[in-house]
Amino acid sequence: MENSAKNKELYQDMVKKASPDSHIFKDCVKAFIVGGIICCVGQFITNYLKELGLTQNDTGIYTSSVLIFISSLMTGLGLYGKLGKFAGAGSIVPITGFSNSVTSPAIEFKKEGFVTGLGAKIFIVAGPVILYGVLTSVIVGIIYYFIK
Amino acid sequence: MAKHIGQQSIKFEKKISIAATASTVGTKEGEGPLGKYFDVILKDAVDGEASWEKAESKIVKDTLTLAVKKAGLTMDDIDYIFSGDLLNQGTGSAYGIRDLNRPFFGLYGACSTFGESISLGSVTIESGGASKVLVGASSHFCAAEKQFRFPLGLGTQRPLTSTWTVTGDGAAVLSKNGAPPYITGITTGKIVDFGITDANNMGAAMATAAADIILTNLKDFNITPEYYDLIITGDLGYVGKELTIELLKKEGIDISNNYTDCGIEIYDRENQDTHSGGSGCACSAVTFSAYFYNKMKKNELDRILFVPTGALMSSTSVQQGESIPGIAHAVIIENHPKGEL
Numbered sequence: 001m002e003n004s005a006k007n008k009e010l011y012q013d014m015v016k017k018a019s020p021d022s023h024i025f026k027d028c029v030k031a032f033i034v035g036g037i038i039c040c041v042g043q044f045i046t047n048y049l050k051e052l053g054l055t056q057n058d059t060g061i062y063t064s065s066v067l068i069f070i071s072s073l074m075t076g077l078g079l080y081g082k083l084g085k086f087a088g089a090g091s092i093v094p095i096t097g098f099s100n101s102v103t104s105p106a107i108e109f110k111k112e113g114f115v116t117g118l119g120a121k122i123f124i125v126a127g128p129v130i131l132y133g134v135l136t137s138v139i140v141g142i143i144y145y146f147i148k
Numbered sequence: 149m150a151k152h153i154g155q156q157s158i159k160f161e162k163k164i165s166i167a168a169t170a171s172t173v174g175t176k177e178g179e180g181p182l183g184k185y186f187d188v189i190l191k192d193a194v195d196g197e198a199s200w201e202k203a204e205s206k207i208v209k210d211t212l213t214l215a216v217k218k219a220g221l222t223m224d225d226i227d228y229i230f231s232g233d234l235l236n237q238g239t240g241s242a243y244g245i246r247d248l249n250r251p252f253f254g255l256y257g258a259c260s261t262f263g264e265s266i267s268l269g270s271v272t273i274e275s276g277g278a279s280k281v282l283v284g285a286s287s288h289f290c291a292a293e294k295q296f297r298f299p300l301g302l303g304t305q306r307p308l309t310s311t312w313t314v315t316g317d318g319a320a321v322l323s324k325n326g327a328p329p330y331i332t333g334i335t336t337g338k339i340v341d342f343g344i345t346d347a348n349n350m351g352a353a354m355a356t357a358a359a360d361i362i363l364t365n366l367k368d369f370n371i372t373p374e375y376y377d378l379i380i381t382g383d384l385g386y387v388g389k390e391l392t393i394e395l396l397k398k399e400g401i402d403i404s405n406n407y408t409d410c411g412i413e414i415y416d417r418e419n420q421d422t423h424s425g426g427s428g429c430a431c432s433a434v435t436f437s438a439y440f441y442n443k444m445k446k447n448e449l450d451r452i453l454f455v456p457t458g459a460l461m462s463s464t465s466v467q468q469g470e471s472i473p474g475i476a477h478a479v480i481i482e483n484h485p486k487g488e489l
Contacts, residue, residue: 001340001399003340003356008342011342011343012342015352015387018391019309019349019387020309020387021308022305078301081300081302085303085304088304092304101302104298104301105302107301108294108300108301124299125299
């Protein structure tokens with residue numbers, strides 16, 4: 001059992017064979033359905049708010065806020081984690097997934113204090129998304145400025 | 149006195165008795181196939197404490213105390229405690245034993261810790277340095293997830309190769325004099341790293357270490373796998389077990405007929421959604437303390453090779469792209485030690 005480069009390579013092949021793959025097709029179908037339902041809920045809220053006479057801009061903001069609130073509440077009740085286990089990317093990609101990724105560390109690290117725990121760790125999952133999202137938008141903005 | 153044998157083994161001359169064991173587990177483990185064997189099953193993850201970490205320390209304290217009680221002793225009879233866990237700086241054990249007022253060796257061998265505790269405890273007794281020692285290891289699913297992976301409430305899917313950290317503590321009282329089963333030898337693992345970097349496939353990272361230590365044990369003691377009624381690894385799960393069998397087959401050794409893994413025994417794969425099986429320090433510790441010790445006491449098993457397995461990475465080393473070093477410690481436990489061993 002010498003861990004030579006050749007044996008390591010052979011072992012990687014053995015591991016690949018022994019490790020079961022995720023059920024890609026089944027997972028895609030579930031993600032499609034749940035992600036679609038979340039979007040439908042969003043559309044439903046949007047239409048309702050428009051009926052109430054809100055502007056297009058305000059409707060978008062209110063709809064996002066409602067979805068974020070629902071997801072955050074569901075995270076607190078321990079339901080969003082279960083949904084995520086079932087739906088995978090279907091519940092991670094929409095804005096509700098982002099909300100879940102902020103709320104879940106906030107709950108988990110509360111015990112280490114509101115500053116050193118909750119405050120420091122709240123963006124542990126969402127932080128990279130925020131950082132690189134802002135960075136990308138700046139780069140795209142500069143490019144747009146020059147080619148406009 | 150103990151005799152160093154072969155490359156990595158020690159054969160004990162004293163009959164080091166496992167005088168008593170105790171086990172505490174979480175709700176999920178209690179609902180699993182071994183549920184009836186555990187001494188204490190918790191009602192929830194915090195067990196009346198303010199945090200998961202505090203709950204783990206409480207479990208450590210209660211289980212160690214229970215083991216001593218079951219051995220018909222008091223804490224003052226214990227010369228040393230050897231215990232470890234998965235939490236940073238070993239706080240699970242340190243806080244757990246702080247009120248027990250006994251000399252303490254805090255250990256870290258990741259999920260192989262119980263093997264390490266038994267090995268060092270036995271060596272201490274064999275050397276004449278102690279007559280009774282308390283050994284144990286603990287882990288807590290929620291506390292381990294928090295430290296090593298994602299927040300519990302995060303809606304992600306776990307890969308099928310991943311394992312489920314066992315909540316609980318397993319402990320044993322080792323004694324210079326006493327009834328069987330006896331610890332008759334150990335083979336101490338070296339670090340084996342075959343370049344696995346996927347922290348969600350720990351079975352694969354540890355299987356090479358398990359196969360290596362089983363092979364070394366057989367060579368050092370000049371025996372065949374049939375010498376043992378059962379070879380029991382710690383927490384390789386389904387993926388790791390398959391790989392271990394295959395790796396040893398390549399070395400010309402077939403253990404497929406008398407080999408199991410605690411990570412497979414402790415959960416019902418179909419109904420408990422644990423994917424590749426159980427893991428964590430407590431996986432081998434509670435499964436041995438409750439189930440296999442019981443089987444040995446009833447003479448349903450006479451001779452076993454107990455091999456807790458560990459993956460010695462940290463979340464930092466994984467993030468820095470380091471591969472995962474595996475380790476395994478083998479302990480020979482027998483009711484009727486054979487002269488030739």
